Amino acid sequence: MFEIHSFLDLIFFVLAVAAFGMCAWALFHAIRTPARAFAMAQKLSKKLWLLFLSLATLFTFAAVVGYAGLTAISFFTIISVVASGVYLADVKPAVGEIGRGGRGGNNGPYGPW
Template sequence: MEIVLLTELWLFRVLGYLALAIELWALVDCARRQPASFEATFKRTKSFWLGLTAGSAAIGALTAYFGGFGLFGLLQLVAIIAACVYLADVKPAVSEVQGSGPYGPW
């Protein structure tokens, strides 16, 4: 019983660090993008996504530190979903617009 509990705690800790890495990746990528690219693709504003990814990273850091049980686990799930939505939907659209200039990609 004790081994199962320790394995579960270790697994939650590793998954928390993995989620934190994804959330930090989304935050850094969002900070590097130009604000006009977000509005050109109709993906809300850079401030909105920067706030959402920063909040996700903050929740991820708290969850990685304290563990992912109870309310922290639910908040971590919401945070990782927000970061994944940014990475899967917003980032490709913004990259496509930002990467093109008047004479093709720069």
């Protein structure tokens, strides 16, 4: 078990868990997205995003459990959050549009009619 020695330790632990959740969510979405959607959206390949997001999830998990001295404010954890943030803010909406077939045609606000 681990002991939380101060309020700041608790805050950094919660930040590490949130970073891990964000990276895991991005990785799960990338796994479920077809590879052709990345190419059609003119983004990096699915394999490259899976590599980035897998490493990001690994580093943030290490920050949660405190492995090898990694914390919520370590260099690798911050880079992992940035990579996942780029995926979720830029790539996920672009490949999502491809999967839904765009905004034109017989699509309503919540999907096809």
